[in-house]
Amino acid sequence: MLKALKKMFAKGEEQQPAQVPPAAAPSPQPSAARSSAADSATRSSEESRPRKERSRTAKPRRETAAKVDVAPWKLEDFAVEPAEGKTRFHDFNLDPRVMHAIHDLGFPYCTPIQAQVLGYTLKGRDAIGRAQTGTGKTAAFLISTITQLLQTPAPKERYMGEPRALIIAPTRELVVQIARDALDLTKYTGLNVMSFVGGMDFDKQLRQLEARFCDILVATPGRLLDFNQRGEVHLDMVEVMVLDEADRMLDMGFIPQVRQIIRQTPMKGDRQTMLFSATFTEDVMNLAKQWTANPAIVEIEPENVASETVEQHVYAVASADKYKLLYNLITQNDWSRVMVFANRKDEVRRIEERLTRDGISAVQMSGDVPQHKRIQALEGFRAGRIKVMVATDVAGRGIHVDGISHVINFTLPETPDDYVHRIGRTGRAGTSGTSISFAGEDDAFALPPIEELLGRKIQCEMPPEVLLAPVPRKH
Template structure:
């Protein structure tokens, strides 16, 4: 029997065969030039793009010449205009999904599609490329996972591929988002027999490799850097990828990951021989060019971003010392006794430490972060919804999907690095006609985020001393 390393080793002949089905790897000079073009285009003013007739998006190029033309101009379907929401929400039962998948969706407590799911799934399930403008928390993760599970269920392989050869690749910019995608996949795969593997940086490489070698992989979720590590070792072969998902493309651009992503995409089959689902919170000129280079005539879906609900949310900014944040949080909880609150932290490790600290002080709370198993996250959310749990400590990635009425307070234990994340956070309170309070701790560790937040909110922020309680030292 061949060893795992022998099974996944790529011979010269296999490499040449894969090259026939994939785009040629670019030279360093070509990558540099492409990157410079992307950067240059990001600095140019955005041009108005006329929307093509709706039927045009349903027609794919018939010739290689037409396909090449797609690469030289921005797809006319990609515009910054929001689409009207369907009059009635689409129910999952209406989408002709596999019965085990519908059963899992129902078990998770979902009956109706979110706007992006209702608009994207009819196209993605029909094998069309999709570009979606939506933030985390809008349901886009389920949209592409449902597409992948349906595709593989309806088109099982007669012969299982070699180890390390996934049928779908999902690229995410951060470890936390990748882990959450893996967790969501586990929930949807409850009654199906498919394998999802996640490879991300900052975690044990050998353990991830061992997981890869356990058997064929249907869905590989990865961050670009760690995937490059596996590709360099030839532990992963992307020549069999049937569907490529790129999530939060704008963040990948901001974080400088695009050279790695380009290298990865070049190792998958040509875009005419794969389906591509491309998501981004924003679609500036640079992101639009990336989408155009990796997709063919995509259906473009736009979901309106959240706005600041200043009329229903009272916003307070407290000046605090970084070393005293835990004490001030505890004092506030003991003094004000919020009926139901979500406390946001910027990192998973901070979330876990806060949960540990508050529990030691006899405060009933649980954490919600991307590295927490899906079953545990669902249990925690259900307790929070029912009122059994009063306080939830969450990261941005995990918290964006929380839609619970009756949250009276949102507490930002630290200011988010992204102003949009602030809006998502405080949007968890003041819902369904109710009022809420958002309290943000501003310390020397994150005060530098204030100018960008003021610009985003459109006005100055007044920070005050939290003169709320007697000292409890």
């Protein structure tokens, strides 16, 4: 498959000779200088949309740079011995400020996708990565992006609302998580990170732009277009663009919006582009071919993520007994951080309401929950104040919380890839975790396609009688 993909992109290279400059090369010049007649003649129809004219005096330049309070630290403080079969972050000659942040996070060695992606992107190559969440891909594209911005001086003619790096993700939770990781990795650099998501106060987000430069912007497609179409955000100085979870953006119908956004950025030879997806479908690869130039292709097999770190169980249980089984599993085992997945928003709501009524602290994550409440719920779950989070697949897509011991599939997902994604909430970063799936008469049909994806059978068990005991009534 990999040879076929590389052959397909080799054809594109013959037609697209322009290559991405090395990360240390000068940054792209302002759009007026960049959009020469020759560029316009060679630009594809996908990316050939005239720039909007606007007054640059509306957003005055701020001369004060962010101050960074850096405690004395030397690279020698981050000693990591070489290990066979492992790649160290030291092996990439990263900026000491980035290494300081990586040291604080406690990551001595790269994950497989980090080692492979950084090997290409730090040299300026575009990249297409196939990887599930939990493999470290977020840190891979953030480290590469931050390095590009640190090695390339910011343009002298720089105005508010012109980000140098743009990261697009399909869900609000994923945007918040990426922005959080970006803040951790940039804390010694002076780079500014901003996040724009729907469901939050527009004016509050706008005030970020009015207070400081925007170096890295993380956004959902819809809210980013809101800012762009109002003339508050301009994308013609984007040096690095990242599209995360491209397959999910396809599923959620975001591609028309993403196309509008990309038309506002420099053409693909003048920006570095990274695209990540859990699957390499034909549609995903067609988009990648349109939006990248001479990309390196990196694949991390999802089976490894699903099978090696997560102990998987399936209980055959009648639909009427599923809630009793869930309640007893949590209370009898005294689990403290559990994610429960269901297929529909109304299921999520009912499960959360029953758990709360029966004395178990729980929150729900679905499209029906207002964004500010979703953020509060996620923070409470991350801090340990909430024991159970009940979520749909879309709402749970960007949730990365350490220490989730168990994932429970109250209903089996209709799409096998979603099963791999769900159980990937536990067993992260090499730790062990457990998934338990309830197979009832209404959803047992979904199990064979999951087993086919995993390449093995999952033994179906009957739950012990003690786990089917009636739920005590609360007075």
